[in-house]
Amino acid sequence: MKACGIIVEYNPFHNGHNYHAKKARELSKADVVVAVMSGNFLQRGEPAIIDKWMRANEALQNGVDLVVELPIQWSLQSADYFARGGILLLQALKCESYCFGTDVASEFDYQAFGKFVKENQKTINQTFQQLSNPTMSYAQTMTEVYRELYPQLLLTGEQPNHVLGLTYAQENAQYTNPMTSIPLPRVGASYHSKEIHNEIASATAIRKAIIEGLLVEQVVPQQTTSDLQAYQITWNNYWEFLKYRIIISSVDELREIYQMVEGLEYRLKSLIYEANSFEEFVQAVKTKRYTQTRIQRLLCYVLLNIKTSDIKEAWESNYLHVLGFTENGQRYLKEKKAVIDYPVLSKIGKKEEQAYKLTVRSDKVYQMGNPLILEQNFGKFPIRSNPL
Amino acid sequence: MKACGIIVEYNPFHNGHNYHAKKARELSKADVVVAVMSGNFLQRGEPAIIDKWMRANEALQNGVDLVVELPIQWSLQSADYFARGGILLLQALKCESYCFGTDVASEFDYQAFGKFVKENQKTINQTFQQLSNPTMSYAQTMTEVYRELYPQLLLTGEQPNHVLGLTYAQENAQYTNPMTSIPLPRVGASYHSKEIHNEIASATAIRKAIIEGLLVEQVVPQQTTSDLQAYQITWNNYWEFLKYRIIISSVDELREIYQMVEGLEYRLKSLIYEANSFEEFVQAVKTKRYTQTRIQRLLCYVLLNIKTSDIKEAWESNYLHVLGFTENGQRYLKEKKAVIDYPVLSKIGKKEEQAYKLTVRSDKVYQMGNPLILEQNFGKFPIRSNPL
Structure with a gap:
């Protein structure tokens, strides 16, 4: 086969x-x-x-x-x-x-x-x-590398x-x-389209529609429609756990988390008290160098207590x-x-x-x-x- | 003065x-x-x-x-x-x-x-x-010591x-x-009386009455009555945090907690999934040697991430x-x-x-x-x- x-x-x-x-x-x-x-x-x-x-x-x-x-x-x-x-x-x-x-x-x-x-x-x-320079993310630098070495990529x-x-x-x-x-x-x-027009829509658009309480039957199979009636999970479901976790952890403990680099642990500790939601917290923590996705992954590692040694193992x-x-x-x-x-x-x-x-x-x-x-x-x- | x-x-x-x-x-x-x-x-x-x-x-x-x-x-x-x-x-x-x-x-x-x-x-x-012997708690042993050395204590x-x-x-x-x-x-x-009869009742009895939704005006001053209308905290308010904390922590991490002795960290890890409430969890964890209060304090240290070094400092x-x-x-x-x-x-x-x-x-x-x-x-x- x-x-x-x-x-x-x-x-x-x-x-x-x-x-x-x-x-x-x-x-x-x-x-x-x-x-x-x-x-x-x-x-x-x-x-x-x-x-x-x-x-x-x-x-x-x-x-x-x-x-x-x-x-x-x-x-x-x-x-x-x-x-x-x-x-x-x-x-x-x-x-x-x-x-x-x-x-x-x-x-x-x-x-x-x-x-x-x-x-x-x-x-x-x-x-x-x-x-490589400190203002560019890894992905941005790689894009520059290929623009130079393999221009037929046409990266936009x-x-x-x-x-x-x-x-x-x-x-x-x-x-x-x-x-x-x-x-x-x-x-x-x-990929990032946020609107639903016909039978095919991006998952991003579909999640947005679900959270807004709109029907998505048009763009998902029946099984998905029925599954989504059970519950819908977002980061909000874990915000209190994340906040608790950052509050109880010392900077030394946070530093052991996978991908906690360049003093990000201090940013997390100092910004956690002011944020009223996960959304607000991510917006406060992210920088030019650390994109939203990068920060969200880091916060997952914090939430889940994933250390470099855990990943390597x-x-x-x-x-x-x-x-x-x-x-x-x-x-x-x-x-x-x-x-x-x-x-x-x-x-x-x-x-x-x-x-x-x-x-x-x-x-x-x-x-x-x-x-x-x-x-x-x-x-x-x-x-x-x-x-x- | x-x-x-x-x-x-x-x-x-x-x-x-x-x-x-x-x-x-x-x-x-x-x-x-x-x-x-x-x-x-x-x-x-x-x-x-x-x-x-x-x-x-x-x-x-x-x-x-x-x-x-x-x-x-x-x-x-x-x-x-x-x-x-x-x-x-x-x-x-x-x-x-x-x-x-x-x-x-x-x-x-x-x-x-x-x-x-x-x-x-x-x-x-x-x-x-x-x-001293392994079946007795510290307090029990001390009681025995004084029964011998200072019998006029009349410890019951x-x-x-x-x-x-x-x-x-x-x-x-x-x-x-x-x-x-x-x-x-x-x-x-x-101290441990659980009933309210007259103007004076134990705090234990009062908390019990409050949780059961009974009026306690008779046994507390006006300010307390009004304060208790705002909210009433119990361990239940932290049960989810405690459970999360024990789930994400390794036994090595739990071992660093103040008063985590004699493999109690393994008990916590192995019993956490079966308990449906804080009450159930404490009942499962406690032993003859480790009284309920002792375990509850330990669980506070876990909840608050308090290590021996923190206490000493x-x-x-x-x-x-x-x-x-x-x-x-x-x-x-x-x-x-x-x-x-x-x-x-x-x-x-x-x-x-x-x-x-x-x-x-x-x-x-x-x-x-x-x-x-x-x-x-x-x-x-x-x-x-x-x-x-």
Whole structure:
């Protein structure tokens, strides 16, 4: 059997994701579509609007055959590490290709770019050193580097999907057997678009609409509509915990948190008393150098007490936590069992809980955001879905 | 001017406390009654039902002339340290006598007992070593020690005020100029009595009645009745924070907490997921050796992130934080200014906040228990009270 991989967050699953899964199958001519999906804490430094099991279920009912969790050490990360984790798990799952959305209309050759980076890493690093300066974020500096070394990228600074695609390509190029990369031009809505006009809208627009109490039935499948009636999680659900955590911690303790650099711990301590909401706090803490997303991720690490050593330890132990499959997905998993790179977790008992502890602990905090959120790991089995 | 000191918690201030203040003045023939009062976290390991400013105000309107805060490093402690801190501050404030409630009816000579302990410390320590065994708490062992060495104590194990009185006496005897001790037999209600019958009821009974929604006007002064209408704090207000805190902390981190001994950190970690309330959790954690109060104090330290080093540091820097005074109380403070042992804090600005940081930080957490609790330290001045 042949698989095409996709790297996703599904926050929540919408019609655009359905289109993506369908096109992935069609363009790759694969038997199964395998999704590596962020768990309950997402790339842009926020909790998922509904839990990972609900989001996996939505996917399985709408074109995806197998959903494996992208654990927190990879999901709650800048684009680089997010891509690294996603590609790592798709490679481990023996996908032959991967399909991703892009906001570049032209026929850009991602695979060629990946190869270029692999072969010119030294020059890239040197140029990065030269161009690096304290007023620019990492992403901004990298953009400048590629403007110089690979001008055909045509980076405008407003194509997050294209940038993510480039990162996938770089990661994929590092493997002995790179997967075939299948870019899929986005339709209907740009990534950050905040309005809903037709059947396809961005997840950002959908979350905004939900929070404003608007109906989103037009742009999401039925399962998502029904799931969203249970609860909707935002950072607000954790604001009191975050505030409490910053109040009780010394600057020395905060300094141990992953990505707490350049005295940010003092900023957190001094600004926490004045903010009346998470929103206000982030606005107060962020600077030119530290974007909102970067700060939000940092605040997730603080909330979840994630230290550099926790991340490094988790990076060393990779597992494939299966959230669910269709019959086809299960068949694929069985067939590849012997060649898959990492242990497959299809049930989390006491032993597996220990192996997977960073995600388990974080999910416990996620659960505290709303009494309706169920246990996320212990005793859970993969969803078996048989869509019509 | 002459002062009589009292060591109190006022949780909340009731008619029995009013009687205590009146009798203290009468029996001591002092010009002022000086109360050293626990701040927002109390001896039995719980948050105060209303904040320290409200409780100080109640006292000032009902027979007390000066209220000084017993800070958290002394208030949230076993009877020994609680007494040590209370006597320390009364000594610092140059009180000539101190008056305390006792549940022993006979004319017991506390001062003589204090002297005996001072002069026989070595024998007491040796006997303690001999009798000590892992199934008994510290208090139980001490009871056995005194049964042997000072049988006239007549300890029954059910006289918490008598035991506290003994501890005051021991502490007081250590000073060059011990204060005169004035025991006051309790009237109307035993310490732990849970029923309200007449004008005087125990604070325990009053809190129970309040939580059950009963009227307590009969047993508390008017100011207390009106204060209790604002809010009533219990451990329940902090249960979610405590649970979150235990979930995110590793056993290594919990082990750094003050009084976390003999693997209690593992008990906390393993029992936290099953408990549905603070009550349930305490019941699950407590053992024969670790009483409910002991565990509740430990959980306060966990909630407030108080480490052994924090306590030791705070013990080294003593301040007299004035919560309020009557005209008479203020006059006393002025007169004694030059001879008072520790710095008097009558306003907490940025500088004083640093000096008083353990209490300030704990009060910030206390404040998170209810949005109606006002700022507790920064920018606060002593209450000036002129009761009729």
